[in-house]
Amino acid sequence: MKMTVCLTSDLPPGNMINADILGRTVLVANVGGEYHAMDGICSHGFADLSRGRLDGFLVECPRHYARYDVRTGKVVRGPVNAEGRAFDLRSYPVTVEEGCVTVDL
Numbered sequence: 001m002k003m004t005v006c007l008t009s010d011l012p013p014g015n016m017i018n019a020d021i022l023g024r025t026v027l028v029a030n031v032g033g034e035y036h037a038m039d040g041i042c043s044h045g046f047a048d049l050s051r052g053r054l055d056g057f058l059v060e061c062p063r064h065y066a067r068y069d070v071r072t073g074k075v076v077r078g079p080v081n082a083e084g085r086a087f088d089l090r091s092y093p094v095t096v097e098e099g100c101v102t103v104d105l
């Protein structure tokens with residue numbers, strides 16, 4: 001199911017937002033004009049990833065600094081503590097049409 005999340009003008013390059021879509025929290029990021037979407041809650045300790053840092057294609061969790069590739073949702077660096085590990089998140093196709101950013105869940 002495709003859902004429009006925001007306008008391109010709402011999400012400039014280097015920024016990300018979380019959107020609640022059909023009961024799922026989805027993070028949408030603009031990396032150099034390319035839009036990507038993945039689950040927006042960290043698999044380690046359930047932190048809001050949109051409050052973390054976007055470094056190129058990598059989203060860094062604000063709590064224990066796990067890093068995910070926003071293109072794939074895969075963990076590229078686990079948390080720095082021993083409270084368990086982070087797991088890969090789901091990524092979602094994104095399309096941009098007429099200034100609208102749409103995620104396909």
Ligand code: FES
Pocket residue numbers: 042043044045046047061062063064065066078079086
């Ligand atoms: S809550 Fe994200 S790394 Fe722990």
